[in-house]
Amino acid sequence: MNNHQPKSVALISKKLHNQSLSKKEIETIINEIVSGSLSEAEIAYFIMAVKEKSLSLQETAYLTEAMWRSGVTLKWAQKVIADKHSIGGVAGNRTTPIVVAICAAAGLTLPKTSSRAITSAAGTADVMEVLAKVDFPSTTLQTIVKKANACLAWGGALGMAPADDKLIRVGRILDLDPEAQLIASILSKKLAAGSTHVLVDIPFGPEAKVTKQKALRLKKKFLALGKQFKLTMHVVLTPGSEPIGHGIGPILEARDVLAVLQQKDQPKDLEKKSLFLAAELLELTKKAKKGQGKTLAVSLLRSGKALQAFNKILDTQGRKNTKLQPAKHQHTIAAPRSGKIQHINNHDINHLARLLGCPETKSAGLYLYKHTQGKVKKGDPLLTLYATKPEKLKAAMAYYKKQQSK
Amino acid sequence: MNNHQPKSVALISKKLHNQSLSKKEIETIINEIVSGSLSEAEIAYFIMAVKEKSLSLQETAYLTEAMWRSGVTLKWAQKVIADKHSIGGVAGNRTTPIVVAICAAAGLTLPKTSSRAITSAAGTADVMEVLAKVDFPSTTLQTIVKKANACLAWGGALGMAPADDKLIRVGRILDLDPEAQLIASILSKKLAAGSTHVLVDIPFGPEAKVTKQKALRLKKKFLALGKQFKLTMHVVLTPGSEPIGHGIGPILEARDVLAVLQQKDQPKDLEKKSLFLAAELLELTKKAKKGQGKTLAVSLLRSGKALQAFNKILDTQGRKNTKLQPAKHQHTIAAPRSGKIQHINNHDINHLARLLGCPETKSAGLYLYKHTQGKVKKGDPLLTLYATKPEKLKAAMAYYKKQQSK
Structure with a gap:
């Protein structure tokens, strides 16, 4: 029973007890997130409340509007944007x-x-x-x-x-x-x-x-x-x-x-x-x-x-004249046998790219030569990995091998 | 897909997906809480996972043991403690x-x-x-x-x-x-x-x-x-x-x-x-x-x-010679009519005491003259409030009146 708690805490608790939140209540939560009154733990509780108890369509509309109204809005002369x-x-x-x-x-x-x-x-x-x-x-x-x-x-x-950035940052921890x-x-x-x-x-x-x-x-x-x-x-x-x-x-x-x-x-x-x-x-x-x-x-x-x-x-x-050259340390993985590609794991590809240094290192990443259902001959290149540091290339290769042996 | 995440994050996510955690997994979470590797948001997610998905008896035993083993333990010569x-x-x-x-x-x-x-x-x-x-x-x-x-x-x-203090602190936010x-x-x-x-x-x-x-x-x-x-x-x-x-x-x-x-x-x-x-x-x-x-x-x-x-x-x-005198600003509330006390609200009493300055102000608090089923005559004292500052007394009185008028 802390007397200095932000108002949202009682509202988050209300949602966790499966009760609906009013327009004003959702506004209060969003405004307190924007003003920095809520701690990361409190934001985490809000995200969990929304996840576990879910919001009705009406509550989702309130949330959308509260988030929309809490920040900068753009106005245009044109009718169609x-x-x-x-x-x-x-x-x-x-x-x-x-x-x-x-x-x-x-x-x-x-x-x-x-x-x-x-x-x-x-x-x-x-x-x-x-x-x-x-x-x-x-x-x-x-x-x-x-x-x-x-x-x-x-x-x-x-x-x-602006509330959205904070919600995304705290939600990202658990991929929520x-x-x-x-x-x-x-x-x-x-x-x-x-x-x-x-x-x-x-x-x-x-x-x-x-x-x-x-x-x-x-x-x-x-x-x-x-x-x-x-x-x-x-x-x-x-x-x-x-x-x-x-x-x-x-x-x-x-x-x-x-x-x-x-x-x-x-x-x-x-x-x-x-x-x-x-x-x-x-x-x-x-x-x-x-x-x-x-x-x-x-x-x-x-x-x-x-x-x-x-x-x-x-x-x-403001154009930049970046040289669009992938990173210099590279390694090409060849098909171990001939055949048709059955499956390319999206998660693994993303993870490989992160290991190679993406998104911080702009030139890091990978090049996919084939897509699903593509035919390959033994020795054909499947993908090339790019990194600015050999150890990142090594880590990505180790991950690739581990996933292949699964 | 952050590569620098503490191991617990995947385990908390596992629990949120309703899967059981092993002894080793629960130990990992507790050890990372103790070592300070988990943020408050991550601890909040753990508490929510335990609350929403609950732990089996076996998992509760693992949690108990992990918490017990993570800190100081006392040993005694006596057989019965x-x-x-x-x-x-x-x-x-x-x-x-x-x-x-x-x-x-x-x-x-x-x-x-x-x-x-x-x-x-x-x-x-x-x-x-x-x-x-x-x-x-x-x-x-x-x-x-x-x-x-x-x-x-x-x-x-x-x-x-030691993990317990952190869990209590984060859980307390929502009274979880x-x-x-x-x-x-x-x-x-x-x-x-x-x-x-x-x-x-x-x-x-x-x-x-x-x-x-x-x-x-x-x-x-x-x-x-x-x-x-x-x-x-x-x-x-x-x-x-x-x-x-x-x-x-x-x-x-x-x-x-x-x-x-x-x-x-x-x-x-x-x-x-x-x-x-x-x-x-x-x-x-x-x-x-x-x-x-x-x-x-x-x-x-x-x-x-x-x-x-x-x-x-x-x-x-090490005895202290504190004068056991309640705070000097006080106000006694009298019974508005004669009758039998039907109900004393535990929550409200705690809240009143907090408003008066408890537990920080040792001399603050209140004195209850009667308990449930006690008979009172109009004008009999029901309770005395004690505070070191008049404004705290005022805030408590306002709360008391508000609760009475409900």
């Missing part, structure tokens, strides 16, 4: 810069903010940081979007939905991401960015973040909440069991993104998924008629207009 | 010093260590600290017990079961005390103290720490675990819905304890409960034959031998 979001977890899944470039080329406004890596090898912000400045205050961001139709920035410095928190985290940031049309991509599968069943449940909740907040939303479920593209790691993924935009030696799976998502977003925002999004997206990519739009974003944000 | 423990929560329930004095007078060895207040107005250590020094290293403690048969010390400085943690906390300290014969008192009732149902479940688990650890155990369930004794607060409780030992104006309920517990412990340790514990306890108390034993403990520990 587009955004896309992929639930994380799939290695190399760097569709965002390509989708944004295609849609900006179509004349859409996309103030895209992304995160750095949480548990994966790289976040979109880590990859973009290789190519341009990504760290802006909100006023600069608005100028960039005015000039280039879009931005590809890091959301962290903007102060949008309760459903209500996941939804509120995404939607609050879209609302804070002033988005009106939002495409959500949920990769599913045994090694993705969610199973198909959970993906369908999430989709339903996203749509219901989108409606409450008057967002025009579309949710797609995509296969998420294996990495996408060749490169895993900031520089290696940036190369894949450029290869698609430059239409030169591009990874087909990354191109295909990006075109699909761009097409969906073009149709959702009525830039293309139903069924014609794909044609428009392909033409914007093939014609070089998407690349042009991307270059404009880089120049406006 | 007695101890008693009351699950907290009942205001004024200061039986320990009286039971220890009676049993020491009977020739038992009792190296009694107690805690300070956690959520209540005073812990046994807070009350004893009014009368004597309570803070000793373990070697001094052994010397004291050799001289006085017993001690009444603060357990905190001894380094016994998962069953397995409660049992392991108590038993690990008894084992560390070298006890062989342990009496556990579980006060139950709507405003006690546990309901009757939970008390019965706890009793069963205590007995099963006691057997595993070769402890001779006895568990009694006692009514715990209203405060015991007149005084609540360190000095006011010390006065009650002395009144019982000196047999002068003693609170009858405190005397009765203390005699009951002393009798049970005398029988458990075979100092008295079955059914004759009460007679022995009463004679030791009435003859002054218990007081003599108590004085020996005080002198050996």
Whole structure:
């Protein structure tokens, strides 16, 4: 019975006793998280309460709104503000810069903010940081979007939905991401960015973040909440069991993104998924008629207009002339026998990349030569590992061997 | 996928996924808590995992043993080492010093260590600290017990079961005390103290720490675990819905304890409960034959031998000459009408005492003139509040009025 406790403590306890929280109560918790009144242990208890007792759709809406209102919000003159979001977890899944470039080329406004890596090898912000400045205050961001139709920035410095960072940081300890928190985290940031049309991509599968069943449940909740907040939303479920593209790691993924935009030696799976998502977003925002999004997206990519739009974003944000060279210590793993690749473990690939130094070391990572169902001959290269220090290469090799012998 | 995480994080996650933990895994968690490798958020997750997924009896035994082995343990020449423990929560329930004095007078060895207040107005250590020094290293403690048969010390400085303090501190935030943690906390300290014969008192009732149902479940688990650890155990369930004794607060409780030992104006309920517990412990340790514990306890108390034993403990520990005067700002609340007292809210009494300054201010607290079922006439005093500062008295009065008007 401490008399100096933040109010939230009694509210967290209430949730743990399976009682519903009111709008005001959820606001109190979020405001106390933002003001720093809650300790990490108290935030951990809140996350566990949300995880173990779950939030109703109404409570999730309150949480979303409280998170949205607690920070910076962006306002735009345009009526249609587009955004896309992929639930994380799939290695190399760097569709965002390509989708944004295609849609900006179509004349859409996309103030895209992304995160750095949480548990994966790289976040979109880590990859973009290789190519341009990504760290802006909100006023600069608005100028960039005015000039280039879009931005590809890091959301962290903007102060949008500031409770979310703390929740993610404490939740990350146990890889906890309760459903209500996941939804509120995404939607609050879209609302804070002033988005009106939002495409959500949920990769599913045994090694993705969610199973198909959970993906369908999430989709339903996203749509219901989108409606409450008057967002025009579309949710797609995509296969998420294996990495996408060749490169895993900031520089290696940036190369894949450029290869698609430059239409030169591009990874087909990354191109295909990006075109699909761009097409969906073009149709959702009525830039293309139903069924014609794909044609428009392909033409914007093939014609070089998407690349042009991307270059404009880089120049406006402040282009960097990083040499896109992977780290110098490398090791290529060859196929031990001929056959067809049955399975590539997404988790293991992410873990390998982390061992090699991702995301801190931009040039670290790995290159995948083959995907699932790809045929290989004995001795064909399967993947090349890159690290700046031999001991990291060694640690990754040891991990690879251990996983193979399982 | 942080590579620098303590090992426990994966184990806590395992428990949250409802899997059992092995002896070694539980040891790892406790050792990492003791070594300071776990953050408060991680400890909070562990407590929540234990609370939400619960521990089996076997896991509880592992937890008890890991906590016991992680700190200082005491060894004794005597074959019988007695101890008693009351699950907290009942205001004024200061039986320990009286039971220890009676049993020491009977020739038992009792190296009694107690805690300070956690959520209540005073812990046994807070009350004893009014009368004597309570803070000793373990070697001094052994010397004291050799001289006085017993001690009444603060357990905190001894380094016994050191993980427990951290678990209690983090658990206290939400008043969490998962069953397995409660049992392991108590038993690990008894084992560390070298006890062989342990009496556990579980006060139950709507405003006690546990309901009757939970008390019965706890009793069963205590007995099963006691057997595993070769402890001779006895568990009694006692009514715990209203405060015991007149005084609540360190000095006011010390006065009650002395009144019982000196047999002068003693609170009858405190005397009765203390005699009951002393009798049970005398029988458990075979100092008295079955059914004759009460007679022995009463004679030791009435003859002054218990007081003599108590004085020996005080002198050996280092007697203080604190003036046992309650704080100077006081206010007496009178009965608003005549009648019979139906109910005294234990929680509210504890909260009142905290508002008045307990346990930090030793002279703060309150004096209860009546207990449940007591008859009062309009204008009779019900309770007197004591504080060292008028504003604390005011805050307590405001709380009292608010609770009365509910």
